[in-house]
Amino acid sequence: MRKHSVVLLLVVIASLLLGGTANAAQVGFPIRNADILTKNALYASGRLPATPCPEPAVQAGNVASARNYLTTLVKCLNGTWAAQFAKARMPFSKPRVTFITKPQKICGGKWGKNVQAIYCNASRRIVVMLDSAVVDDPSDLFLMDVIAHEYGHHVQNIAGMWRAFDRLPSNGKAEYYEQSRRHELQGECLAGAFIASVWTSLHRTGADWKTLLGDDRESGDETGDVRDHGKGANIANWLDRGFKAAGPAACNTWIAGSAMVA
Template sequence: MEWRGRRQSRNVEDRRGSRGGSPFGRGGMRLPSRGIRVGRGGGGSILFLIIAGIVLWFLGINPLVLLGGGGGSMVAPGGSGQVTAERNDEMKQFVSTVLAETEDVWNGIMQSQGKTYPEPTLVLFSGAVRSACGSASSATGPFYCPGDEKVYIDLDFYDELAQRFGASGDFAQAYVLAHEVGHHVQNIIGVLPEFNRMRQQMSEVEANQMSVRVELQADCFAGIWAHFTEQKGLLEAGDLEEALNAARQIGDDTLQKRTQGYVVPDSFNHGTSAQRMNWFRKGYDSGRLSACDTFNNPV
């Protein structure tokens, strides 16, 4: 995707490095999380080191000097820390540019219908974050909170998407963000409020089935964004394939087969790989909101 040198959105809130909250919450692009376990024998030693480190600090002794033989930076200048910082800065520029492109597209679509488009805020976080929808950990994946009209993402998610799930490329990353912005569009046109009202009276299976339709419409809205991005001449060779591959890799059936070896259709809440690819493509091919009616058409 040709994104460098283009406008970056100002609606970006960088909370990386701040402490979030307890690790729970709902996500829009959930992937199976990886657990980290500590053996019984290691807990006491770790606790001892932490306490010892605190005591040394109070005594005016830098524990890093005792551990590493020096009191300078833990990462040498020009080393991996600098590379990581530069990459993170570039990723921030990238998602800020993609967000700006979604703003241009959805402002134009809403204006053509005589409506206004309240632009969402993108929150960058690391580890965990608090939102109006509660607290969430990075394991939740990117998500949209209608309570504060913000999209939340830990940029490390993109590494997992590429390395663990085989969905690499900048347009795969753009698709993820455009999908979450699609949920914002659903919120302002009334789809999400109606879904949240109806789900209170649904069984778990019925709520999952309705959730699939909500998620597939967000995929279709992401496709609409891709349609107009292509019209601007910003797509490069292979970009569409990157987005479709990402949709394939995060389909409920594909994820369940990869993580547990079998599928449970009643538990699907985002859609199968084929469905996600199909609805993204419908939005991309048409560029029209009317093509994204997942509630009155077979999915």
């Protein structure tokens, strides 16, 4: 699930952006007996193929143009991840994609507050909210991050990781929420890997990337009441890790130290 918030964080804990590696030894709640999460074949599949994916223009306030933009990106995501799963010798299938303009019941539940998009794992469907929060100011990379993040959850699903995550035992809320953060932060890392794979065709600048990282820092659990997605600094950290590696090898949140998934 991808959240969107306009709340500005007054403090960003910079040390979390630098803290440790994905192989940090100490973890709050280590993941045990779940090789499909910690040793998935997708991690060893290499960098995503560098492919062109020019961005269609999005007109401010125009839902149809935003939908066309996202539909184009989904085609790119399909092609990129299909090729990656072939490299990993794993079966691939495309997700369904639905667009809505106002909250409604999705995946058997109510649409959450500040949620821009969700992934329904049972039906393998991405649902994106095209409301004024994104349509009125579509010039940055937020829309791309939204669709790439939800597609990251689809990648987790067809790679078997979502089911393994659902079956993880947890002893109390603290452990459950840490597992949820590992799951969500991995989706953001996979989004960064995809964006890197098409970056040269986007005609974007380093300033655009910094703006997206800044948006991530402002969309963390600090803006809500539930610790299920991660601190803004960690969301930005995993997005940037995926981008720099341009592949899923950097996205093994399941073996990361607790500070990296706080």
